[in-house]
Amino acid sequence: MLLAYRNLLRAFRSAALVAAGGLGIATPLPAAPLPTTVIAALREANISLKNIGVYVQNVNAAQPLLDYRGRRPMDPASTMKLLTTAAALEQLGPDFTWKTEAYADGPIKNGVLQGNLYLKGYGDPLLTLERFWMLLRQLRQAGVRVIRGNLVLDKRYFHVPYRDPATFDDEPYKPYNAAPNALTVNFRVTEFRFLPEPARRTVRIVADPRPDGVRVINRLRLTHGACGAWRERLKQRVLPSRHGMTVLFDGRYAAACGEKSAYLRLYRNGGYVYSVFKQLWKTLGGVLNGALREGATPANATWLATANSPPLAVVERSLNKYSNNFMARQLFLTLGAETAGPPGLLENARQAVRRWLRRKGLHFPSLVMENGAGLSRTARITPQDLAAVLLAMHRSPFMPEYISTLPIAAVDGTMKKRLSGTPAASHAHIKTGTLDGVKAIAGYVRSRDGGTWSVAFLINDPHASAGAAAGDALLEWIYDYPPQRGDRTPRSRAREKLPGLGDYR
Template identity: 35%
Template sequence: MLSGLAAALFGAPRPGAARGGPAPPEYYYPPTAGGGTATMVPGLPDPVVARLGEVGLPLGALGLFVQAVDQPLPLLSLNAEDSYVLASTAKVVTTLAALDLLGPNYRWRTEAHLHGELVDGRLDGDLVILGGGNARLGSDDLLRWFEAMQAQGLREIGGNIVLDRLAFQLSERDQAAAPRPAPDRPHHNWPDALSLNDGVLRLQLQAAAAGRPQVELVPPLADVTVLNQVVPGRGCATQVHWSGDAGDGARELRVTGQWGPACGPSSVRFALMSDADLTARAVQAAWVRAGGVLQGRVVDRAVPQAGPVRSPERQRDARGVLRPAWATHLSDPLPLLVREINKYSDNMAARALMLSLSPGFPAQAATPEAARSRVQQWMRTRGLPPGDLEVDTGSGLSRAERGKPRALVQLLRQAWHDRNGRWFVDSLPIAGVDGTLANRLRDGPATGRAMLKTGSLMDVRAVAGYVRSQSGRVYAVSAIVNHPDAPAATVVLDALVDWLALRNDGSRR
């Protein structure tokens, strides 16, 4: 029998039942997400009903679907065929498609090509670096790569270092549904085929035993002076002031504020410059730090914003055969990249991985349209028709990334049995243990038993993944809230996960 709270939440009884009488125990009748005709859906557990009543969200704001990975019928379904903004649970689609289409041995490749003759350690020409989409390439990686090049025999560059970023080609239109990058929102940066440190600057702060606190810019940048005006004190706040270009390319970063011993070490992330400018300055600084000599300068091979797509330029020999790279930097294998993307919700890496699915990449430049088309084709092979799941950037930052809870569970159930599924499952945050769930669902029944990709935007809260019940059965689950008060609905999603973790076969509640 419906409790008073459940009756208030779920409204009308089953057609044919006596008016005012109890609804059948297995089904409630909520309005759909669009507010249309009520549909029959399996009943919700009492803890979920209670939390819904506490937060006061309309039932149409919640879509969920739960099905055991080894059972043919769903356990729970609510608005499961309505389309919701996915937030970062869209990364489930991106990473599963990548593991299936690229394989676990896939790595991003950054190539160095010599355009000129190398004699006695001096290159009479340009060193061309072809970006291959490695969103995890850091300034320390670059420094070690340059040191290896010099040990290999390249110590002086008579021409320029040319940065070829043509492997990713995006326009303003491609980013229309995603938030724009801003200095205080570096996680909104656009993907770039040749990016360092996610296109993000880090200001490392450390109080000193005596005197002015230490300030360090990471990565080090050529022709950028850091002016440290931070003073000791009780405050733990700093401000960054970025000068304009002085005309000779030199810029100044002035840091003010207070930083005392009680503040401890800290790292502040920001995006004050374009990815291309940051990479160019960091490359020049790293080459010099590695001990190399550069007679020319760092030149950017710009990505066209209009016109035909241009592919990265590689040298050919007299017979027209492509010459191999002189030196290559490889990223970690795909399973480790997927782990970073899902455990810590790395937007830049997810967007780069999505573009890497573009046919022919990296020899053929990637475009968002081509990548989206390939992912849609892949989803059709998984039995998902158009409209079930829509991907855009691959990260969930775009509000064009929408999907049905049932469709996400369909992918999750398939992944559980796939040959590459273990890499995906291992990439998910574990409740109360690590990743984006390290401080959530702690000290409860789901701790260590739920593996879930989380998602959040200002008006979205979502989880998608697996919960192992007390009886040992594994359930695939997708639960999404779209509503201005979505942050309050985290307790509803957690109540569902805890209930699944406590479940014994044959029990309903």
């Protein structure tokens, strides 16, 4: 009899929610406390309750189901990308594209460009090697084979003051520390592929693209056994010199690993683009006689070719699913340039986001955006405000495009290895964020009964790196809401102090 009553009550609640959803509201739900499974996971990770913030709300509800310290400004790490991509998607449109253009300032006679070649960038965050090669192929089709002059890079569409890439975390060669630039190819990274050759008892290393002046020293030792944590056994050092870069690889590499890759950002932007251009141009039968220069494209220059990016909706999918900091920073400056005019400035980008928030009726007084990517120690947003962005985008005409950019639990992106084998697998679209001392998740969960919930869970704690289990526990709890039979979680007010818990650290 009790089970029948519970099923009837659940059916009535779902029906009421659907009916109210047509009016844009939902039946009020009793507020919930911080789930005991989440508390247990935090205790196991030695993370203080004082250092977390949680906000959970049904997309059709007027009030949150769970608000635990949700009004506290916190470092969101890469979940800040949710705000950047939301504002850009609505202000630029899902079909917005970037372009990269090629111009000549001299005549072309018998395949010879008697002048300079200009490459003019507009901030394309996804100008990969393949697409750059296609641009060069267009130049060959336009009749250019030999370039007598220089290769001139026009990057004036952005204005970004130089900042030492080692400033953030003393890791200047990590790809995520690449600064934005109006003309960047292939994220400015070099891929190092490790190819085990058991017959020769060696590991071959292939660098692609390999900029001029890069020397690779291979001291890897091929071993047997499981692959395991192969990156922890791999030691790498970058040794700059006046003549280029030396990259040293040392350590043990198991044959069972098969082919793996590591990525490094070795050169500043101009030298990288120039080197890659020369290599690709040569494969197309082209010749470049001149050197690298930077400058403005002359007003009377002749257009030769254009490379267009995929549409913004597609670009944001790569950006959010794999939490690409470089792409987020490119998008942020693009937003500034497109809304206030070039050059793209950080302050103009911040103002564009705030104007979008005002149009949405959102007021975030504690919001601090440094670069739009969350790769920052000064960025701040509250869990409640982060959830408000999610709620606003769920009502947006571009809601399907936005949600499709987020990693799917146990399926792809940065959530591919999380919630695998649980009932919540594939039922959550979640953006993750990680920095030293920060662990964050934010996104949408589709619960067992068909409800859709926005969630923001931020951890700012010295032990935050161990906080993934707590985040997963929260997502599973939301998926199972309302509680199934046997769940004894009390339904006390979420904002009240949890009796008997306090702060256990």
